[in-house]
Amino acid sequence: MKVGVVTFPGTLDDVDAQRAVRVAGHEPVSLWHGDHDLAGVEAVILPGGFSYGDYLRCGAIARFAPIMTEVVAAAERGMPVLGICNGFQVLVESHLLPGGLLRNDHRRFICRDQRLRIENVATPWTSAYAQDQEIVVPLKNGEGQYVADAETIARLEGEGRVVARYVEGNPNGSMNDIAGIANERGNVVGLMPHPEHAVDALTGAGTDGLGFFRSLGGVLA
Template sequence: MKIGVITFPGTLDDVDAQRAVRVGGNEAVALWHGDHDLQGVDAVILPGGFSYGDYLRCGAISRFAPIMTEVIEGAQKGLPVLGICNGFQMLVESHLLPGGLLRNDHLKFICRDQKLRIENTSTAWTSAFTKDQEIVVPLKNGEGQYVADADTIKRLEDEGRVVARYLDVNPNGSVNDIAGITNEAGNVVGLMPHPEHAVETLTGSGTDGLGFFTSLVEKTFA
């Protein structure tokens, strides 16, 4: 499959995401924030970093990048979209996912290996995992605290739309230890930790993140 990885000004993890796509057996296609062309890709990844310097609010400016018009329209039609860290922030700013990401409750940037539990394996990006599988992937953020109103949290929980949950420690104060969520259709996933940094044994914390980049081979939505 052809998976597009979008680079915005200030993006840091686009090359890592492209490599993870290739390690997962797919073709990586580099996309540019200023274009209006998704180049016929089968899925899109919004990678981590500090797009547009995180000015105004994380992801708030990126949401209006030219290529996001195509991403939003595609997602609404079933195109698989994965937002990692800053990409998760773009997805909530684009209203493709509910809620928001605030400054970590301890007001400090955090970088650590983080244990997660994968709770939803029916999405386009998590079908390679088994339900309640525990994995370890790197986490690095300063604005990773997931929040939403009580009704939204209840809906996410009742509908099984919490994709991943923090284990052992809640690193940023996210409600209900939420590390990632999905939309109703299961094609759009936002995740605060970084699975693209855990796809090879040579570096990082192992290969626990690889499932996010192999799942599309097993399950397609577009």
Template sequence: MKVGVVTFPGSLDDVDAQRAVRIGGNEAVALWHGDHDLRGVDAVVLPGGFSYGDYLRCGAISRFSPVMAEVIEAAGKGMPVLGICNGFQILCESHLLPGALIRNDHRKFVCRDQLLRIENTSTPWTSSYAEGAEITVVLKNGEGGFVADTETLDRLEGEGRVVARYLEVNPNGSMRDIAGITNDRGNVVGLMPHPEHAVEDLTGAGTQGLGFFTSLTEAVFS
């Protein structure tokens, strides 16, 4: 599959995401925030970083990038989209996902290896995992606290749309320990931790994040 990875001004994990896509067995296609087409890709990753310097709110300006008009349209037609960290923030600002990401409750930037539980394996980004799998990936954010009103939280829980949950410690004050969610169709996933930093034994937290990138191929050919 051809997987587009968008670079915004201030992105800093785009190259890591491209590498993870390739290690996962897919072709990485570099997309620029000013692009007006998706160059025939089959899926899109919005990577981590500080797009547009996080001015206004994290992801608030990126949401209006020309490429996002294409991403929003494609997501509406079922294209798989994964937003990691800042990408998750952009998806919420674009209203592709509900809720918002706010400043960590302890008001400090956090960088650590984080244990997660995978709770939804029906998305094209998580089908490589067994339900309930516990994985360790890298977490690094200053505004990673997921918040939503009670009705939205209950709906996410009731519809099985919580994709991943923090274990052992809640690093940023996210409501109900939520680390990642999906839309009602299941093709758009936002995740605050960084699976692209856990795809090789040589660096990072190991290889337990690789499933987010191998899942795409399995979803197509299963």
């Protein structure tokens, strides 16, 4: 299947995301922030980085990029959309996901391998995992603290929309150790850690992240 990977000014991990898509057996399609169509893709990834220099707030300017008009409309029609790190920030700024992402509670950038528990395997991005499977993927962020009001947190937990949760230590102060969430329909997922950096054993990070990209074929084939 064709999977679009969006590049904004300041995006860093678009090539990594494209490679992960390719390793998973799909066709990556490069999408530019100024594009006005999605070039016939069947899913979209918003990769990590510092879109528009993280000015105002992380993801706040990217929300208004022409391509995001198309991404929001496609997501509302049910297209699978994955936001990784900065992409997660763009998704919350675009109101495709609830809550917000603040500066890490310890006020420092963090970069390390992080253990996660996959708690929702019913999304197009996680179906290749077993329920409650633990994986290790790289984490690198300065504004990764997920926050939301009490009602939103209760709804996410009650509806099973916490996709991934930090285990063996909370790296950034995220409420309820939340590392990733899904929208009500389940097609839109935001994830702070970086599965695209863990798709090839040759890189030293293992292959635990590959399931996010292989899942697409299983759900949509």
